[in-house]
Amino acid sequence: MTDLLIVGAGPAGMSAAIEAVKYGIHPIVVDNRPEPGGNIYAFLGSNKRKHPERIKIFGPDYAKGGALIDAFLTSVEEGRITYHSSARLWRIDPDGGYAFDGPDGSRAGKAEQIILATGAQERPMPLPGWTLPGVMGVGAAQILMKSGGELPAGDIVIVGAGPLPLLLADQLAKAGRPVKAMIEPAGASRLLNAAPHILQAAAAPKTALKGTLLLAKRILRRTSVWRNAKNIEIVGADTAAGVRFMRGKTAELDAACVLIHDGIIPNLNPLRAAGLELEYSEQQKTWHVQSSDVIHVAGDGAGILGVDAAIISGRTAAKRVCRADPVNSDEKAYKKQRSFRQFIDATYPPVQTAGKAKSDTVLCRCEMIRAGAVEAAIDTLGADPNAIKRALRIGMGPCQGRLCNHSLADYSGTKLNCSAKEVGLPRARNPVLPVSFETLAELEE
Ligand SMILES: Cc1cc2nc3c(=O)[nH]c(=O)nc-3n(C[C@H](O)[C@H](O)[C@H](O)COP(=O)(O)OP(=O)(O)OC[C@H]3O[C@@H](n4cnc5c(N)ncnc54)[C@H](O)[C@@H]3O)c2cc1C
Known part of the structure; x- marks a missing residue:
């Protein structure tokens, strides 16, 4: 049994791991990139070492991530955090069951507590x-x-x-x-x-x-x-x-x-496979996720609030896992970020182009399903996104609906004159990411 598994080594995941260490927990951190940093600080470590000219291009907000990455890697070197880079979480269960693969092979197990800090993606x-x-x-x-x-x-x-x-x-x-x-x-x-x-x-x-x-x-x-x-x-x-x-x-x-x-939206697939409760945000026109007693969501995965909020929410999630009280100053700073985000969301509301897609526009890139085919399926099957998925294979390609689930909801909403919230998303299933037979065989052994 793993005490604490953290998925994602972006700002939220790194700060959660560093905080957990303070309470005597030895977390396992899994991230599918070769180095920590998430999206905002992507490849900052190697750029600092090998391409300092790139730091100037990405600016001081990028360089600022160095302190967090250094603190994280120091704890890894000191053996306080186990860090699996280039490792992909492909299965997650509501009770803490998990599986990931990476250069050190495949692992499956059960964690007492999981922090999902799997970040965001572009809409x-x-x-x-x-x-x-x-x-x-x-x-x-x-x-x-x-x-x-x-x-x-x-x-x-x-x-x-x-x-x-x-x-x-x-x-x-x-x-x-x-x-x-x-x-x-x-x-x-x-x-x-x-x-x-x-x-x-x-x-x-x-x-x-x-x-x-x-x-x-x-x-x-x-x-x-x-x-x-x-x-x-x-x-x-x-x-x-x-x-x-x-x-x-x-x-x-x-x-x-x-x-x-x-705009950007939470990376919903791992959160949904974990069986977490979804709530539609009218403000961000996407779904936000509630943590459970076993699985805690931190960072952009819980709703898009930016890097400062991600760092605070990682720390707060670790405190929750360690049953420590949240810090007042963190709560205040988080509220401020949430307030600021309302201004950004109002200034740049999503256009949701899928809702207005022409019939020959591709909605599902993996299976090349066009809006016209979805419209025909809606005519015969109604709004049920699972029935449409089964009929068309929309969302069944390598990205597992990462991109087109959202588009399907937006498009169906427009066609049926209701909101994406009412249409909902097709059921999420494991594996969250495509997994090879070799990986499965390794686990069998
Ligand atoms: C493409 C992109 C670029 C961005 N660039 C900027 C920027 O330049 N400046 C800015 O202020 N904000 C930027 N943002 C917003 C920024 O991501 C957030 O403000 C902040 O980084 C969120 O931190 P996080 O820790 O929640 O998530 P992230 O930084 O997204 O980190 C999540 C990590 O989880 C990993 N992960 C996800 N799924 C799995 C899985 N199944 N298995 C293993 N690992 C997984 C990801 O690879 C990633 O490393 C960007 C967002 C995106 C989507």
Whole structure:
């Protein structure tokens, strides 16, 4: 029996592990990346050692993660934390059962307590042409830059709005590859929606100031910004060649690389396989998850609140596991981050392009299921997402519905004139990630 298993070595998972050590617990930490850091601090350790020039590109907020990573790795070296890098949790049961595979082989067991700090992912943004080579998520492009220094080739256009596109545009400019244009599906009217929340921006003044600076830098760089763009499609025969959209009349911009973004959502698959209770957040248009007595959720997995909140919630989850009282200052700081997030969510509400997908737009990339096929299935089977999944194999490919479950709910909601919340998600099952027969055989032995 393992006392404490922590899944994810991002800010939340690392801070949970460090806190647990303080209470005399020796946690096991599993993360599918080769080094700790999660998304925001991805590959910070190796970049510091081998590519210090990249630290300048990603800025002081990236460099800041060094202290947390060092503290985590020091505890690993001292034998207080067991850390399995490049190890993927592929099974999780509500009673604490788990299995993961990695370079040291496969392991299965049962943990008394589990902290799932499995973070976030980008919300899928199905658009005509989004499966063409040359199109990828804004976050995916950033991870490629952080992991291998890869920079997109040719003209770059970003489709979408939010803090991450603004940040990436700045980082690309610093790397010598400024984006040619940013196309935003929402109009300036979204600022009116955000107006009632303006005071909440003051809850995190430094973050608000950083956002304002990024906007100012975009103006100084004279990046062309197209707001209120409708009917967006990515054009190209075998690879992305440009973006076409309506703004009164049809406009088209050439681009070899199109980066798409519709905000981030919790990485729901492991949380759902763990049987945790879901709650739909109208504010973030996604599902949030409640911890159970055995499985605690920390960081972005519990709802998107950003890195500072992730660190606090990791620490708080460890305290809960160790039956220690939460700290007042942590509770206050967490509340502030939550308040600030309401401002961000109101400023950049998700566009949910899946809801308006045209019939030939692909919703499930793994199985190449188009919106038209889903519409036909809804006509015969109704709104039941499990029946649609069984009929079409939507969500049964290698990503196990990581991307298309959300799109299926958004699309069905629009077709049935109800919300994604009412449609719900298809049942989540183990394995959370594809698993080889070799892995299963190893466990049998
Ligand atoms: C692609 C992307 C890029 C981002 N970049 C920035 C940025 O530059 N600046 C910023 O302020 N915010 C950024 N964010 C938001 C940022 O992720 C959060 O603010 C913060 O990092 C959340 O921390 P976390 O510990 O909850 O999760 P994460 O940092 O996401 O860490 C979760 C970890 O769990 C691992 N994991 C997930 N599933 C499994 C599994 N089944 N088995 C094993 N390991 C698993 C992941 O690989 C990851 O290492 C980004 C988000 C995304 C999705």
